[in-house]
Amino acid sequence: MKKAQFTAPAISLFGIRIHAIRMAQALDIICAAIAERAHLQIGVVNAAKVVNMGKDPSLGEDVRASDLILADGIAVVWASRLLGAALPERVTGIDLMYGMLERGNQKGFAVYCLGATEEISAKVAQKISEQFPNVRIAGRQHGYFKPDEEAAVAAAIGASKADILLVAMTSPKKENFMARWNETMGVPVCHGVGGSFDVMAGKVERAPVLWQKLGMEWLYRVKQEPRRLWKRYLVTNTQFTGMVLSGMVRRLFGAGT
Secondary structure (H helix, E strand, C coil): CCECCCCCCEEEECCEEEECCCHHHHHHHHHHHHHHCCEEEEEEECHHHHHHHHHCHHHHHHHHCCCEEEECCHHHHHHHHHCCCCCCCCCCHHHHHHHHHHHHHHHCCEEEEEECCHHHHHHHHHHHHHHCCCCEEEEEECCCCCHHHHHHHHHHHHHCCCCEEEEECCCCHHHHHHHHHHHHHCCCEEEECCCHHHHHCCCCCCCCHHHHHCCCHHHHHHHHCHHHHHHHHHHHHHHHHHHHHHHHHHHHCCCCC
């Protein structure tokens, strides 16, 4: 499958090339890729992923190999502005997913849902069918398959002839899976949506808009699952803040970011 060709401005932030575009522009690029049956790998980065890309070379390699990389976290947008290469807005993975489904409802796209538990997977397929009746569910598969089952899962996705693959698995598993099986699956648009299926199914409540605008969506998540998430966000947020401060010092003395 040929690679999608598009023109879009981008900045470099912590060694990551992030596209400086708005939601509508991203959706136009996605629709063009589907129309041309060209492959478009989407990557999204937030503060935690930026930190973890520095610790996990395979994750860093897979994200950087994405064709379209967007700022999922408001902290990344703020960092870009502090470091002199401003991104126009945050384009979250979940909002992009809903935007793709809305466009798909207009154009009759076929979507394959991969990830989450079997119960959540079934609920998400039902929700999509109810809210976006012109979107065809090309297939679905829960995310708790074994490593030796990956090839069969990828083959099933390829046989589905989906236009869009939504991968609701944690990092770096979703990035590794998409990079490893890209050619086998042959899906035009691949998008890792993380925990978005849990939100769509109603298992997890998304932060109110005000919390999102204040960059406190992570804290709202911690409030819902404190034992599982508090340490993760405390560590990565602290490390990301340190990266930003270091970048500001380097910029001040002309070393760049």
